[in-house]
Amino acid sequence: xxxxxxxxxxxxxxxxxxxxxxxxxxxxxxxxxxxxxxxxxxxxxxxxxxxxxxxxxxxxxxxxxxxxxxxxxxxxxxxxxxxxxxxxxxxxxxxxxxxxxxxxxxxxxxxxxxxxxxxxxxxxxxxxxxxxxxxxxxxxxxxxxxxxxxxxxxxxxxxxxxxxxxxxxxxxxxxxxxxxxxxxxxxxxxxxxxxxxxxxxxxxxxxxxxxxxxxxxxxxxxxxxxxxxxxxxxxxxxxxxxxxxxxxxxxxxxxxxxxxxxxxxxxxxxxxxxxxxxxxxxxxxxxxxxxxxxxxxxxxxxxxxxxxxx
Numbered sequence: 001x002x003x004x005x006x007x008x009x010x011x012x013x014x015x016x017x018x019x020x021x022x023x024x025x026x027x028x029x030x031x032x033x034x035x036x037x038x039x040x041x042x043x044x045x046x047x048x049x050x051x052x053x054x055x056x057x058x059x060x061x062x063x064x065x066x067x068x069x070x071x072x073x074x075x076x077x078x079x080x081x082x083x084x085x086x087x088x089x090x091x092x093x094x095x096x097x098x099x100x101x102x103x104x105x106x107x108x109x110x111x112x113x114x115x116x117x118x119x120x121x122x123x124x125x126x127x128x129x130x131x132x133x134x135x136x137x138x139x140x141x142x143x144x145x146x147x148x149x150x151x152x153x154x155x156x157x158x159x160x161x162x163x164x165x166x167x168x169x170x171x172x173x174x175x176x177x178x179x180x181x182x183x184x185x186x187x188x189x190x191x192x193x194x195x196x197x198x199x200x201x202x203x204x205x206x207x208x209x210x211x212x213x214x215x216x217x218x219x220x221x222x223x224x225x226x227x228x229x230x231x232x233x234x235x236x237x238x239x240x241x242x243x244x245x246x247x248x249x250x251x252x253x254x255x256x257x258x259x260x261x262x263x264x265x266x267x268x269x270x271x272x273x274x275x276x277x278x279x280x281x282x283x284x285x286x287x288x289x290x291x292x293x294x295x296x297x298x299x300x301x302x303x304x305x306x307x308x309x310x
Contacts, residue, residue, distance in 0.1 A: 003052060005043040007057060008042035011066045018072070023062075026074050030081065031055050036110055043117060069095050070293040076109055082110045099141050100148040103193050108134070114288045119253055122285040124243065124274040127255045129289025135255040136229050140189035142253065143225035152250070153207065154224040157186040160213040160233045160240070183210050186229060213238055222247035236262055236270030243274075 002289055007016065017024045017038065028036055034055055036076045043059065045052050059216055061080050065072055097116060107113045115240045119142040127135040187210060191199050197230045202208040205273035213234060228234065228242050231254045239254070246252055256271045278284045 002044055002046045003056070005045060005056060007041040007043065008063065008067075009041070011041075015072050016062055016066050017305055022195075023072060023074065023077060026077060027055070027058070031076075041274075044058060044227065051197040062213055064074045065096075068089075068096070070106075072180075076106075079107065079109060079113070097145075099145045105138075106139050106247050108136075109293055111289055112286070112295075113292045115289075118285045118287050119251070120146075122279075123283040124246070124252045124253075124278070124285070125254070126284070126286040127253065127269075127289070128258060128275065128286070130257055130259065130291055130294060133256075133289035134295055135289065135291075136227075137189050139227050139253040139255050140186065141193070141228070143227060143251075144190070144193045146225050146251070152223050153191075154209070154221065155207070156184075156209045156211070156216075156221060156224055156226045157190075158211050158213045158216055158227070159183060159186070159229045160238065163298065170183050175277045177197060183212075184273075186227075211232060213242065216242055217243055219245050221245050221250055223248045225253065227253045227255070229255050232258050232271045235263075235268050236268055236273050239270045239274045247285050 007013065008237060024036065024038060031051055034045055034051050037044045045055060058080055062072055065076065096104050096106050115127055115138055127139060145154045145156055191206065193201060213228065226245060231239060243252060258272050261269045275286050279286050
């Protein structure tokens, strides 16, 4: 029996169907047992009732995204399909997550959504996996979201100052100027959400701090989100020191790629040892990304497959 699905008049069909019907063509590949045809704003579906119902649910979710002024591309359709209604109804709004009043991010896959969800629910979150999966950017985005919603009062970002094949001593300037290049990725992420002038103001007020890991010793941080980036270059002792900075009403996010250790002796890396040792504590969660989660150029994933894992 052919089922007709009428698309509401306020839906932009070009966005829903895709340029040259690219979205429709992709959906047809995913549901080969369902005949799908579009005439104007009416879709005609014929096939196995169970698959037709799944396809109707997908179309309803796409319509909601459209009505929320969100562009719809094939990765968004993949995300909705992968969620499969498993997030208590939230799957209708997962593609875009509001971070501040005027800034939002578009998650690229299920792992990214689960990562943010895990950060919000856990006191300590480890985000580990290859480059290009969004570990650092999404950690910063989560911290900014908590700050903008007044859940926390301070954001602290830190990295170990370890050279990736180059020596600090050969760089010009004083210690601060030598360390600044290590913190650039964190500045870039924060600047995206706050803008340059506002970020400078927040740093001046010390609502946001971006410091080397060595500067964290002896502190207790309350009402804060504290991010340790590139944790694969920290020893177990340094990570322990970092974790014990945790104060009241604070969250910790630790990110790293265990295949890119820049320490002279890679056995000194404490990331894998620490996350495994702490993984059974209820308030601590571990999110592991795979090469398939890489959202940079697809070539990055192929390159990483060639190099042996450390």
